[in-house]
Amino acid sequence: MSSNNQDTLNQTYQDMAAKDEPKRPVLKNCVKAFFIGGFICFIGQALKSFFLHTFNFNEVTSGDPTLAVLILIAVLLTGFGVYDKIAQFSGAGTAVPITGFANAMASAAIEYRTEGKVLGIGGNMFKIAGPVIVFGTVAAFIVAIIKTLWQQWTGG
Structure with a gap:
């Protein structure tokens, strides 16, 4: 078979596959990601305000305990299997850097815990x-x- 015929067959296959591929609800996915990501940021802002007013932190120092609590919440939700369900629903909305990173770390730790603490988890x-x-x-x-x-x- 010549290269030209092969290219035609490949293009025909690509056209057929594209026609049968389900359409992705891009706008719906963007809206869900926006609101879930925004809600995570809202929780972070509420925690920061809590530390500012309850424990007399200032704008600079209130960020540290806020991040620590967000990480703790993300790790706990990952451990209980809730974070993955939220991520499945919202897609990129849970990729807010600190919580998404905490989820990724905790998921890897949970997945490899049977291989030991150092070589498995670490x-x-x-x-x-x-x-x-x-x-x-x-x-x-x-x-x-x-x-x-x-x-x-x-x-x-």
Whole structure:
């Protein structure tokens, strides 16, 4: 069979497959992600306000306990299997950085717990965390270089 005939067959197959593929409810998925992600952020803001007014933290120091509580909530919900159901419903809405990262770490720890604490939990949990830490550090470095160059160029 010639290459041209093969290309025609491939294109015909792609057209047939695309016709039978179910349409994705993009707008509906975006709305669900927006509201669930917004609700997670609302909880974070409520926690921050709680720490600001109840324990007399200031704007800077109230962030630390807020993040710790959000991480704890995400890990507990992951452990009880609730976070995955929320993620299934909302899709990207649960990818709010701190809770999504806590879910990923806890899920890996739960999945590999039978292999032991060090090689199972520790080794596999950081397969997920490693790339995030590396790419986060590289991105921060690149942004810092761009900011420094911009300040040097604009004089500010």
